[in-house]
Amino acid sequence: MKRKIAAIFAADIAGYSRLVAEDEEETLRRLASYREVIDDFIAKANGRIFNTAGDAVLAEFPSAVDAVRCAIDIQESLRTRNMAYPPSRQMSFRIGITIGDVVERNGDLLGDGVNIAARLEGLAEVGGICVSRAVHEQVANKLSVQFADIGEQEVKNIPTPVHAYMVAMRREDGTYSKPQLKKPASKLAAAPVWMWPLVVAVVSIVAIGVTGFLYNTKLKQTATAAVTPAATPSAAPSPTATQIAKAPMTPMAPNASAAMAPMPAPSPSASPISGKFAADSVPFINERVRNYLAGDYAAAGDYKAFALNIGGFTGSALNQANEEAARNAALDQCQKRADAAQSPRRCELYAVGNTVVYIHGKPPMPPQPWVRHDAMTERPFAPKDFPMVRDPQKVRLENMFVPAAKSRSVALGPGGQYFMVLGASSADDAARRSLESCGAIAGVACLVVAIDDNFVVPIPTLFRTTGFFNAASNASIVADARSDVVRKLADAMGWNAIAVGTAGRPGLGLKAADEQTAVNSALADCARRDSDCHVIAIGPFTVGPIN
Structure with a gap:
């Protein structure tokens, strides 16, 4: 037997027995399909499946970061697949992850690490992820992920409580869920055997006293009620438990990044529509x-x-x-x-x-025209090249946007939020609706990235897109040159690139026939007035080097 430290991943389906009982063949068929997705993500994350049983999957990873990132990708991908089914037939997994000392025997792993991962999976929300404190400490500053501390949890067959955290899952609109906090475990010390008779006696005496008090009080109330009619309270009633439960919850603020950006607050200039x-x-x-x-x-x-x-x-x-x-x-x-x-x-x-009576006001919209067709930059839509979103969102675009009926449009927000409209009456209608919904989500104006089968803006391939480019406020460009850049970019069709040097002096490559030509021109123009030039923007996007 061989001992080692590993990140252990445990997953199984919520309500699997019910799904099988309702439709065994369809459930087993979908399980096989979902397992292909899970197995593929685990393999890509350098994980290894060491045990399966029915709907359960146990895997090991070389690091907690790999395990958590893989779990998020799995949940987001399966959530997209589940959208094709009614809620009662959705197949959602719970996932638990811990780091532990395990024993390897004939390829299988045994030990408390495996058991704790399985118990954490049981604590997870449907479609969610629950991790141990050790995992949280490893990934908290390495991934753009937010956690909710649910405290010490007593779990079956584990002698000491497990300190656990829920992962805040990203919704389709770019915001993050707030996991429901479970009550921390409170383990009371066992009372000595000799104390139980005393406890019983005390409880009995208290019960007799309370019963007598209530009986006498009831007699007094009955006598009073016979003389004086009950008064109707004038104060407004306090909120019921249901009303309190329905109070809005403040979203968790995720770490900012291009791919995992939070939803900005609504635009302060948007006044209610009346x-x-x-x-x-x-x-x-x-x-x-x-x-x-x-x-x-x-x-x-x-x-x-x-x-x-x-x-x-x-x-x-x-x-x-x-x-x-x-x-x-x-x-x-x-x-x-x-x-x-x-x-x-x-x-x-x-x-x-x-x-x-709408309280939110009109959604922020960009100026018209919303779409400018340009034969030099338009190219066939490819989900893998969609900017500023993670792989699960690209899978969703592949599964939903690509095969959908025309007219269809995708609008993108500056923080990676996006919204697609499918089967609209016209391309203009699809563009308007995707911009309105995306703008309401992002709190700022969005950009139409694709219409029907084509990208309608230049999509960088030589660099990594990191956000939207605004020359008028870009801090990389020296202040006295920004207005000139804005003027030259106005209505410039084709591929456009912006480079800057150490002094912030911009170089422009405008109206080029391809991305590489625009980049070369921008760098050469920058080198004439600055040093150590690098590209900061291509088309409507800020860019950085591909990692």
Whole structure:
């Protein structure tokens, strides 16, 4: 037998027995498909599967960083696959990870490290990841991941509590979930045997005393009630437990990076939309819904309401008994549609009657034209080259955007947020809706990156994209040269590149036929007025060296 320290990864399916009982053949078929995804991610992360049993997978990794990164990629990829199924038929894994001393025997691993990983998996949320304190200490400053400390947890067959952390999983809109905190374990010391008779006696005496007190109190209350009628309290009732549970939770703020960026706060200049309802001004919706609003909704009586969310899901109620009934019916219809599609956003009232009541204001939009077609820079859409997103998001684009019906569009935010619209009535409609939804998510104007089968902006391949480029505020360019760069870039078609040197003096390569030519021209132009020049932007993106 051989001992070693390893990062142990344990995963299994939540509710697997129920899934099998409902449809055994379909469940087993999908399990095989999902296992291919898991096995592939584990192999790419230098992991090794050392045991499987039914729906469970046990793997070892050379480092905790590799294990956690692999687990995140797996969960995000499987979440995308699950979107094709109703909630009751989704196949979601829980994953637990720890670092431990294990014994290797005939390729299998044994020991507390394996057992603890399995128990952490049981603590994880559905579709989530739970790690031990040792793993948290290893990865906290190495990955753009946020954790929720759930404290000491008592787990089966482990003599001492395990200090555990939940990983905050990224949602589809770029924000992060906030794991539900589990109560820390509180292990009471066992009382000596001789104390139990004393405890029983004390409890009995207290019980007798409380019973007598309550009985006497009840007699007094009954006598008082016979003389004085009960008073109706005038104070407003305190919030119920349900109301408290529904209070909004503050999102966890993830570490900033191009691929794992947080959702910025809504634009402070966006004031609530109010005034008279106009169908042409409603954001996020398709033309069919807009025609309905301009016709049936506009012509209906007073007690009506319209609700929406930023994903484009809507609900309406016409000819209701009163305003409250209209509000509730519209919100309920919208939310049911959003939940069925697993939209992460809640529905909100947009209009009550003919009055707009939407509290968020218009989403930030870029200036028109939203899309400028340029034969020199447009090329076929390839998910692997989509900028500023991680591999699981690229898989989602491959599985959803590529095969979808036209017209379709993807808009990208400066922090890596993106939103796709599929099957729109026109390319313009797809572009508008993707920009509106992406802008509402990001809090700033987004950029249309792809329409139908093509990238419609230059996509760098010689460098790594790190964000959006804004010459007017770019700190790498010396202040007195920024306005000149802005002027020269205006309406410059083709490939454009910007380079700067140690003094911040810019060099421009404009209107080139390809990326390499633009880069060479920018570096040569920079070298004429500065030293140690390097490229900082290509097209609309800031760039850095490929790692």
